[in-house]
Amino acid sequence: MSRFSLPKLSPPLIALLLAVGLFFLGGLIRPGFVNATQAINIVRLAAFLGIIAAGQTLVILGGGEGIDLSIGAVVTLAAILAFRLNEGQNELVPLALAVALAAGAFIGLLNGLGVAFLKIPPLVMTLGMAGVVQGLILAITQGEMIGDTAPVMGRYISAPLVLGIPGVVFIWFILALLIWLLLERTTYGKQLFGIGVNRVTARLSGVRVPLVVLVTYTLSGLLAAFGGFMLLGFTQTVFMNLGGPYLFPSVAAVVVGGTALSGGKGSYWGTMAGALVLTLITSLLTAMQLPEAFRQMTLGAILLILISVYGRQRGLRQ
């Protein structure tokens, strides 16, 4: 069976080209879509998804059916905690950030313990944890969203900071640099790719697999919480399902960016490009003012096409 193959371009580059193409397609569909303001706005929206999907990238790279389905709930929890604790006061922002990050990291740690030591499949463990976090949110808030967002958060996260570019975009790129360093220049990074390719060979060459898994899920919780904090700076308010809509797009961004769901192969650059592609698709569908039913169907069809272009698994005959 001859398979459809793309010319030798790296998946992150394909996704980036696709994003640019989609942007100009937006201009054809809706005149006035292509301009600097709109471009900055899209990158800003993509930054939130990109930051939230950073932990997902690490977890998926680590293989072993790794996936973190608690990300959406952690995003919401972090935003709600930050909203409660900073009470609209700039001085309380560091405290709010610290508590939100600690909560996220703790939930990630529990996920890691379940996956690494109790051998619960990641999908089930993180799914169960998502339920617990959702329950925790209800128990904490009792349905009332008390608190406020500090002015400083809006100023440095979502409002234009330098050259009309909002702070979150800079934060996103700094994070990308840090993750690149983490993956390519540290022992942890090498070990993560190692366990993603093959857990047995990694263990035999001296990698403490459970420890790497534990760190990875903890980082995922931490990064999701950071994403939730950032998101609060954008929305300025919180609600029950704030993070929910980011859960599966975080997985989709990773896949569209060319990271294999089986682990061991991929990069955060890919996820960033994937986040741009997904954000563009959603923005385009919104700009076209389709009814919700058609928006959902189109999104599903586009996702399916994207996955079939470069999310394919190894064929049986190979």
Place this chain on the structure above:
Amino acid sequence: MNERFQLKYVSLRQPYLFALLLMVVAALVNLVLQPNLLELRVLNGNLRSFLPLMIVTAGQAIVIMGSGIDLSVGAMVSLVTAVLVTQMSLDASAGQILLVILLACGVGMAAGGLNGFGVAWLRLPPIVTTYATSFIFSGLALWILPRPGGNMPETFARWYRQATPLGIPLGIWVAAVLVLLWYLLRKTKYGSYLFAVGGKPDAAYATAVPVTRVLFSTYVIAGLMSAFAALALTLGTSSGDPRIGAAMTLDSIVAVVLGGTRLSGGQGGVAGSILGVIILGLIRNIISFANVPSWYQTLVDALIILIALAGPGLVQLIRRRRVA
């Protein structure tokens, strides 16, 4: 002490025994909190409310045994619900009802077929594929039935709600039929193919098992089961909601795992998965009868489920420590 140790050993070899134990405990607690649980009317009502999830979970179990996963079952339930309540007229004759049910089954199988095509022929990862198709299905459901409503012939629905053939609740009949069908299926060539495909697809392919067709069929079965679940749901409520299935996807996966089927495939069964559904239902019953303050209900529910999911792993961890 020695005997207890042996019991633990047996429970590790037979994963669904843990589910059985869990169900007995849950049922006893439930019985204490709700003494009339075993009255036929109450039992029938309870089991009937578990019925749609039971049927969906049977389909999900087959997909998972083939080492896949179907995140679109809920959306397929929504889609078929929309088809059912818009095509059914209130005074439909038996023949017309049958025709609409056949149409519903066709829609479910076609939806499952799309998943199967993506996963089996295009070799796309099941998680993202079925997630993508779930948007297509729920979008279609919203298009066909923009807001909750629709029809279901009252006599048919009343029969469904009150039927207790031979004095046994309908829920038990359906569970028995599902388990029986599964045992028959497992004995066939298809059954062994399914385990082979789920366990070691490469080896299965090398030994001339029609891997692609078997994988495809599991998703079609899941689609068909979603259609039956949609029928049970609409009969239970006499109307349709285009978003009704949304909550069922994750519940079905949790139930399969509670029932001792591993997500890695090649192992497990439908009987355990149905136990999983009953456990989920009993836990929810217990929480509503135990007067847990409403803001804490979700937390308690999720914690119990998480502990139940972690249970077999915990037992194994303790056992390993003891041996070591």
